[in-house]
Amino acid sequence: MASKNIEELLREQKIQAILDKTLKERFKGKLISKVEYFKVSMGTKVIIYCARPRLVLGRANENLDEIKKIVENIANVKDPNIEVIGVENPLLDSEIVADLIASQIERYGNRAIRRIMQRVMEQVMQAGALGIEVRVTGKIIGDRSSTIREQKGYIKKSGELNKIIGKSIRHAKLPSGVIGVQVRILKPTDKLPDRINIKDLSEIKPEELEKIDPSLLEKLAKQGQ
Numbered sequence: 001m002a003s004k005n006i007e008e009l010l011r012e013q014k015i016q017a018i019l020d021k022t023l024k025e026r027f028k029g030k031l032i033s034k035v036e037y038f039k040v041s042m043g044t045k046v047i048i049y050c051a052r053p054r055l056v057l058g059r060a061n062e063n064l065d066e067i068k069k070i071v072e073n074i075a076n077v078k079d080p081n082i083e084v085i086g087v088e089n090p091l092l093d094s095e096i097v098a099d100l101i102a103s104q105i106e107r108y109g110n111r112a113i114r115r116i117m118q119r120v121m122e123q124v125m126q127a128g129a130l131g132i133e134v135r136v137t138g139k140i141i142g143d144r145s146s147t148i149r150e151q152k153g154y155i156k157k158s159g160e161l162n163k164i165i166g167k168s169i170r171h172a173k174l175p176s177g178v179i180g181v182q183v184r185i186l187k188p189t190d191k192l193p194d195r196i197n198i199k200d201l202s203e204i205k206p207e208e209l210e211k212i213d214p215s216l217l218e219k220l221a222k223q224g225q
Contacts, residue, residue, distance in 0.1 A: 029103030033095045044080040051090035091127035094168035098183040105172040131155040131186040138179035
């Protein structure tokens with residue numbers, strides 16, 4: 001029974017990975033963050049997280065039938081339940097930002113790459129990011145492959161921080177070849193291993209102070225006088 005559950009879980013994870021890749025490629029430029037797939041009591045459910053649901057679904061949900069057919073073919077299911085949800089802050093989502101940069105490179109060409117990178121990175125920082133790094137690799141100018149790297153804010157190179165930040169990769173297809181776009185964003189909610197938050201005594205609950213040092217309660221009481 002346990003092995004069957006594990007096999008089913010692995011199968012669902014595989015289907016989810018294929019759906020994530022397929023839907024992002026099919027709806028490139030629609031700013032999809034991630035796709036979740038799972039079984040529910042009434043059948044199958046797919047959740048698509050994105051910047052704007054209307055961008056994915058279309059004005060009159062004209063893309064919904066196509067999405068359902070993609071899910072049906074890949075997962076071998078009938079009439080899946082599709083839900084499209086907008087993320088809270090799209091510009092802090094590295095998947096969405098990578099798709100945004102890649103789609104704009106396809107639209108405006110390789111001569112606009114630096115301008116696109118700078119504009120989007122500035123928007124990400126204004127949205128509250130602590131830092132962002134963008135790498136664009138491919139035949140940017142001429143026949144030889146090269147890399148453009150831009151960074152704003154705090155992006156420290158360390159193994160622990162790489163686990164926290166992660167990275168997102170998308171591709172732009174140009175006449176000169178495929179351009180790879182890699183984005184790493186440090187969000188304000190990410191906990192950094194080398195950052196220590198120091199609270200004022202007034203911000204700490206009395207029971208917490210007593211556990212640390214009972215004498216701190218007396219100091220806090222004197223401050224309030």
